[in-house]
Amino acid sequence: MTEPLLRVEELSVEYLTATGPVRVLDGVSFVVGRGEVFGLAGESGSGKTTVALAILRLLKAPAAITGGRVWFDGQELTALGDPAMRGVRGRRISLVTQSALDALNPVMPVGAQLGDAISAHHRVRARDRDARVAELLAGVGIDPGRARSYPHELSGGMRQRVVIAMALAQRPPLILMDEPTTALDVIVQRELLTEIARLQAELGFSILFITHDLALMLELCTHIGVLYAGRLAEVAPAQVIGARARHPYTQGLLGCFPDPRAPSLRLAGIPGAPPDPRHPPAGCRFHPRCDRRLPACSAEPPAPRVIAPGHEASCWLP
Amino acid sequence: MSYLLRRLALYAVAAWASITLAFVLPRLMPGDPQTAMFARFEGKMSPEGIAALRDTFGFSDAPLAAQYLTYLGNVATGDLGVSASHFPARVGDVIGAGLVWTLWLTGVAVVLAYAIGTALGVLVAWQRGGWLDAIAPPLLALVGAFPFFWLAMLLLLLFGFTLGWAPVRHAHAAGVEPGWTLAFAWSVVTHAALPALTIVVATVGSWLLDMRNTMIGVLGEDYVTLAHAKGLAPRRVMLRYAARNALLPNITSFGMALGFVLSGSLLTEMVFSYPGLGYLLIGAVRSLDYPLIQGLFLTITLAVLGANLLVDLVYVWLDPRARVRTEAP
Numbered sequence: 001m002t003e004p005l006l007r008v009e010e011l012s013v014e015y016l017t018a019t020g021p022v023r024v025l026d027g028v029s030f031v032v033g034r035g036e037v038f039g040l041a042g043e044s045g046s047g048k049t050t051v052a053l054a055i056l057r058l059l060k061a062p063a064a065i066t067g068g069r070v071w072f073d074g075q076e077l078t079a080l081g082d083p084a085m086r087g088v089r090g091r092r093i094s095l096v097t098q099s100a101l102d103a104l105n106p107v108m109p110v111g112a113q114l115g116d117a118i119s120a121h122h123r124v125r126a127r128d129r130d131a132r133v134a135e136l137l138a139g140v141g142i143d144p145g146r147a148r149s150y151p152h153e154l155s156g157g158m159r160q161r162v163v164i165a166m167a168l169a170q171r172p173p174l175i176l177m178d179e180p181t182t183a184l185d186v187i188v189q190r191e192l193l194t195e196i197a198r199l200q201a202e203l204g205f206s207i208l209f210i211t212h213d214l215a216l217m218l219e220l221c222t223h224i225g226v227l228y229a230g231r232l233a234e235v236a237p238a239q240v241i242g243a244r245a246r247h248p249y250t251q252g253l254l255g256c257f258p259d260p261r262a263p264s265l266r267l268a269g270i271p272g273a274p275p276d277p278r279h280p281p282a283g284c285r286f287h288p289r290c291d292r293r294l295p296a297c298s299a300e301p302p303a304p305r306v307i308a309p310g311h312e313a314s315c316w317l318p
Numbered sequence: 319m320s321y322l323l324r325r326l327a328l329y330a331v332a333a334w335a336s337i338t339l340a341f342v343l344p345r346l347m348p349g350d351p352q353t354a355m356f357a358r359f360e361g362k363m364s365p366e367g368i369a370a371l372r373d374t375f376g377f378s379d380a381p382l383a384a385q386y387l388t389y390l391g392n393v394a395t396g397d398l399g400v401s402a403s404h405f406p407a408r409v410g411d412v413i414g415a416g417l418v419w420t421l422w423l424t425g426v427a428v429v430l431a432y433a434i435g436t437a438l439g440v441l442v443a444w445q446r447g448g449w450l451d452a453i454a455p456p457l458l459a460l461v462g463a464f465p466f467f468w469l470a471m472l473l474l475l476l477f478g479f480t481l482g483w484a485p486v487r488h489a490h491a492a493g494v495e496p497g498w499t500l501a502f503a504w505s506v507v508t509h510a511a512l513p514a515l516t517i518v519v520a521t522v523g524s525w526l527l528d529m530r531n532t533m534i535g536v537l538g539e540d541y542v543t544l545a546h547a548k549g550l551a552p553r554r555v556m557l558r559y560a561a562r563n564a565l566l567p568n569i570t571s572f573g574m575a576l577g578f579v580l581s582g583s584l585l586t587e588m589v590f591s592y593p594g595l596g597y598l599l600i601g602a603v604r605s606l607d608y609p610l611i612q613g614l615f616l617t618i619t620l621a622v623l624g625a626n627l628l629v630d631l632v633y634v635w636l637d638p639r640a641r642v643r644t645e646a647p
């Protein structure tokens with residue numbers, strides 16, 4: 001068996017607040033193979049962004065990784081020194097942030113920001129850098145002449161394309177995309193997703209794709225992980241999730257129709273709200289909302305159980 | 319209308335309003351203002367001098383509208399009349415001499431304080447919770463809480479009298495001939511040291527706190543996270559992405575604070591007998607030199623307006639979004 005590109009092992013993240021630590025990720029484990037598109041689904045506040053930032057070690061105080069490891073291409077990221085970690089960012093793993101509109105520096109022309117992504121890791125002659133900027137812009141369908149434009153002079157869709165071009169600058173093997181299309185209208189979303197799928201097929205990088213649109217995830221992703229209140233409820237290949245989801249939460253997600261314009265996933269199919277991360281329920285965190293709970297559900301948290309090769313669910317139901 | 323044109327119109331209206339105010343105020347004095355104003359110069363000045371003063375000051379028997387027009391014409395040509403206390407020197411010349419010293423002293427001190435305070439603000443926000451952040455902000459805020467006057471006296475006593483490190487009064491030594499000589503330049507610099515230090519010490523803390531707060535806000539922005547995610551060197555993220563943006567609100571509050579800085583520097587000039595506008599102002603008030611008071615009032619108003627205009631220009635230069643802003647604010 002070859003080593004996967006990314007391996008997240010028992011990752012835990014806590015916010016060290018004045019009233020004590022708040023655990024927002026609790027023992028999250030998954031792997032992303034080369035060329036795979038791993039989708040991470042979950043309601044707002046379930047910890048999706050935290051996973052992406054923890055992988056890049058970009059969590060800001062008071063948040064900190066308090067347990068677990070992240071392996072990338074044979075390297076343990078959680079053990080790297082700061083300069084080595086900086087060498088990974090952008091060059092080996094890049095990021096597309098959640099809010100397309102705030103992701104670009106408003107006082108810097110977009111070409112210069114792309115240029116920064118190019119020259120962050122090695123010296124590049126100005127002329128080569130500018131040529132690469134033009135090439136990257138053209139690659140995401142933007143007229144290279146827009147390099148001198150400021151972010152406010154571009155539409156939301158164009159800005160997000162620039163951010164994607166920026167993530168591609170060093171041809172990294174893995175791109176973390178945190179709800180890359182949420183802030184855009186439906187038509188632009190479609191265009192952009194087609195573009196992402198095209199680029200992925202062409203360049204062969206892996207994606208950790210975070211979105212609340214499960215239908216879209218089933219279409220785009222090869223594997224899917226469902227996050228609930230900081231724990232992974234279920235992980236499986238996309239077709240398996242679509243056909244034989246095991247966890248009641250995943251089934252609930254599949255049964256509801258998210259409003260594509262809502263800022264985050266809101267569940268029509270599952271009554272109740274996710275727990276307050278400061279006071280998570282004992283046992284399975286989903287049990288208060290689950291209509292099929294067993295006595296064991298409120299007593300003991302279920303460990304991930306292998307249903308089939310590559311399919312794991314954390315649920316007491318047989 | 320562009321952002322800059324609207325600002326220009328605003329400044330023009332403000333300038334006109336303050337010029338008019340300076341015309342109206344003396345005429346609102348109870349009784350016969352002309353007699354009240356000029357009576358005290360009887361005997362000190364020749365009748366021709368007083369007549370000339372009345373004339374240039376705009377007082378005449380002509381109707382008010384005509385007086386106003388004469389006055390506007392005089393102001394426009396920089397003719398502010400004759401100073402009573404510096405007779406027969408003209409107000410324009412008296413103020414011109416003082417303005418040079420104030421611009422030099424305040425200019426250097428304000429730029430220094432702003433640059434040091436802002437740079438420290440960037441650093442402490444970047445190393446939030448570090449040792450510099452624990453010491454610098456509270457200490458400088460405490461120092462800044464003392465009145466200008468008090469700080470000036472303290473520095474005067476400590477460095478001027480007790481330690482004797484720097485001269486305590488005037489803009490240059492009496493024995494040095496003004497001119498483009500090294501000796502004169504050195505004298506000017508050493509004489510500005512203590513008053514400039516006062517202004518820097520009194521204001522650096524507020525610039526620091528201001529910049530620290532905006533920086534902390536900007537550091538939470540997505541584009542800063544993304545800049546880190548590109549693998550950029552921390553210095554570049556701090557300066558080009560974070561500080562560069564934090565500077566925008568900071569520059570605006572700089573413009574708003576300029577008036578206070580100027581009043582502080584006027585106080586400083588009084589303590590250090592520095593021959594700038596502040597020093598002229600006490601002299602003028604003490605001797606009830608109305609033309610000079612009026613001239614100083616106008617000069618200071620226009621200086622604050624001009625400085626704000628400069629700040630606006632810098633803002634437009636720094637913020638690409640302000641360059642094309644066409645919609646109403």
Ligand SMILES: Nc1ncnc2c1ncn2[C@@H]1O[C@H](COP(=O)(O)OP(=O)(O)OP(=O)(O)O)[C@@H](O)[C@H]1O
Nearest residue numbers: 015022024043044045046047048049050051264277
């Ligand atoms: N400063 C903080 N102190 C304590 N808890 C925090 C803080 N910031 C975020 N959290 C918590 O961290 C948890 C995970 O947040 P995260 O941003 O990863 O969620 P998300 O799944 O990305 O949500 P969304 O879909 O809204 O983007 C949330 O429950 C949130 O309440």
Ligand SMILES: [Mg+2]
Nearest residue numbers: 048049050098
């Ligand atoms: Mg998020």
